[in-house]
Amino acid sequence: MGCNIKRKTINTIIYHIILILIAIVTIIPFLWTFSTSLKGQNEAVFSFPPQFIPQTITLENYVTVWNTLPIPRYFINSIILAVFGVILPVILCSMAAFPLARMEFRGRQAIFLIIMATMMIPGEVTMIPTYLIINRVGLMGSYAGIILPGAVSAFGIFLMRQAFLSIPREVEESALIDGAKVWQIWLYILLPMVKPTIATLSILSFIGSWNNFLWPLLILSDPDTYPLTLGLYKLQGTFVANTRLIAAGAMLALIPILVVFLFFQRYFIEAAYSSAVKG
Secondary structure, eight states: OHHHHHHHHHHHHHHHHHHHHHHHHHHHHHHHHHHHHTOOTTSOSSOSSOOOSOSSOOOHHHHHHHHHSOHHHHHHHHHHHHHHHHHHHHHHHHHHHHHHHHOOOTTHHHHHHHHHHGGGSOHHHHHHHHHHHHHHTTOTTSHHHHHGGGSOOHHHHHHHHHHHHTSOHHHHHHHHHTTOOHHHIIIIIIHHHTHHHHHHHHHHHHHHHHTOOHHHHHHOOOGGGOOHHHHHHHHHHHTTSOHHHHHHHHHHHHHHHHHHHHHHHHHHHHHHHHHHHHO
């Protein structure tokens, strides 16, 4: 008995050490970028070993970036894309997942497997056909051309389906006995019960939409409609690879992601914990 407890303790310590090492490796690039954004023009950026604490902390890089490019406009454009990039996947993925999880019909499992099979197709393979379709329907240069191709995803359907499957059938049956319609069960009963999963899908959709670069680069042509990612791309050309200014722009782009994650953190952790318990 004592040997088993000691072995579990050692395994726990090893797991924590591995997780700490992974966290350190993951956070080092972020710390380096943040440190670089606070360095003055006379400080070395690419030094070995890296200098994470600037000799003189300055906000000059942030001020320069803010005054040189229309950062507020880029922020507004990114927010518009991110809002629709979150709302549409949550609604459409949950609508698609609802019948796959709660209804009995012929071919349900086959349809679900076909949807899951599309996850094995790289996005680069479908990019050209999607581009041709967007061009044919006249959505080039518009936000709709960016938002609609990502409005629903196989992963989102899978995530919501698994959440719906975790709800007991008795809940749905009781609602039917009380006279609730199918859409009312989906909207007023099941969706409130899977809030952690909705929060998880919202976070992932927001990050994907906020960091989207290649697709807006292909669709948009007017600089006034550029999101922040394309604005930062212009930043590199404007300052001729001034690493300090690019780092400051990257930190500005990171702020909304941190805010959204902190806001939904409780639900995100709850969904991860719930999935781990079910597994």
